[in-house]
Amino acid sequence: METGRIIKAYAGYYYVLSFERDVVYETRLRGRFRQEDIDFYVGDRVEFSIIDEDEQTGVIEELLPRSTKLDRPAVANIDQVVLVFASQQPELNYELLDRFLLLVEAYGFEILICINKVDLVGLNEAQEALADYEDIGYRVVYTSAETEHGLNRLTEELQGRLSVLAGPSGVGKSSLLNRLSPEAEMDVGKVSQKIKQGRHTTRHVELITLDNGGLVVDTPGFTSLRIDFIAERELAYFFREMREYTGQCKFNDCLHSSEPECRVKQALEEGEIPQSRYDSYLSFLSEIKGEDNQW
Ligand SMILES: Nc1nc2c(ncn2[C@@H]2O[C@H](COP(=O)(O)OP(=O)(O)OP(=O)(O)O)[C@@H](O)[C@H]2O)c(=O)[nH]1
Ligand SMILES: [Mg+2]
Ligand SMILES: [Zn+2]
Incomplete structure (x- = not known):
């Protein structure tokens, strides 16, 4: 039996990159998986048997345990998410960055x-x-797909891991991938046109393999940026710079908005928490409370 990783799923075929050799097999699922209603994701590690070595075809026999599973985009075993934003075109939107x-x-x-x-x-x-x-x-890398600035550093950060690129449309995710792996041949769109139409150039999920063993998924972005599955009380915990203060407010159920003797707001006044991050926090809080549902 061979082991490998699904790097692409298309029309009932699963393309499995073997762990033993540098070959991608076109595989089908064993029939029993359909009855068992098991979904296979890009990123999944599987056991498979080879049907024809010359044709590079095979059958998936077993799903190996997953560390993580994301549904949109459907990717398993993600090690990190790379949030790609542009310094300009489109202009850096801090609230959108905070949402991601x-x-x-x-x-x-x-x-x-x-x-x-x-x-x-x-x-x-x-x-x-x-x-x-x-x-x-936060770890930050600065790149240009145009001049290739920072691409070595980015490549290092991707080494040996499965990364998902996410971010707004038009920031250059596909352009970066094309630079990192020329075989990627990702569609690159015209930014102005796309922003107008609100459409994404990148549609299917596929793992790109880098020379250093890194695996990268270019995604159409998180298809949903809704945050209403997050509880009001846990919101501050997901703001790393607020985390250390949340237990020190006067009231146990403090939501750090208008409550008295709030340690988070004190930290804001002392400059320990950036104003724009706090503004994002308040905006997300009212959204979660249902006061504002723009997404
Ligand atoms: N000046 C400059 N332009 C860039 C850079 N990277 C990408 N672009 C341009 O930005 C536009 C959008 O790039 P894409 O790679 O399609 O952006 P994307 O993030 O993949 O967009 P979606 O697939 O829609 O999510 C294209 O016109 C690119 O040529 C860069 O580093 N500098
Ligand atoms: Mg793209
Ligand atoms: Zn508080």
Whole structure:
């Protein structure tokens, strides 16, 4: 029996990259899996048998245990989520960045922030724009798919892991992947047109293999950015810089908005919590409470 990883699923076929050799097999599922109603995800590790070595075909016999499973996009065994934002075009939207960060924190994945298109503003300005996030402790890499700035650093961060690229449309996720792995041949769209239409260029889920053993999924972004599955009380916990203060408020059920003697607000006034992060917190809080449902 062979072992490998599903790197692509298409029309009932599963493309499995063997762990033993550098070959991708076109496989089908054993019939019993249909009765057992087991879904197979891109990223899944499987046992399979080879039907024809020359044709590179096989049959999946067993699903190996998963560490994580995400439904949208459907990817198993994710090691980290790379949040890609652009320094410009589209302009860096902090509340949107905070929303992505919140979602990834809530799912419990490791996070890498990638700020792309630094060629448009210069490295210094790009770094200043993310200073708060670096202070909070997030790992940030600065890249340009245009000039190739930072691509070595990004490649290092992807080594030996399964990463999902996520972020708004038009920030350059597919362009970065095309640079990292020329075989990727991801569709790259025209940013202005896409923003107008609100459509995504990238549609199917596929794992791209890098030379250093890294695996990367380019996604159409999280299809839903809804956060209403998060409880009011746990929201502050997902803001890393607030976490250490939440237990020190006067009231146990403090939501850090208008309550007196709130340790989080004190930290805000002392500059320990960035104002824009706190603004995002309040905005998400009212959204979770159902006061504002824009997503
Ligand atoms: N100046 C500059 N332009 C870039 C850079 N990276 C990508 N672009 C351009 O930005 C546009 C969008 O790039 P894509 O790679 O399609 O963006 P995406 O994030 O994959 O977008 P979706 O697939 O819609 O989510 C294209 O016109 C790219 O040529 C960069 O580093 N600098
Ligand atoms: Mg894309
Ligand atoms: Zn409080």
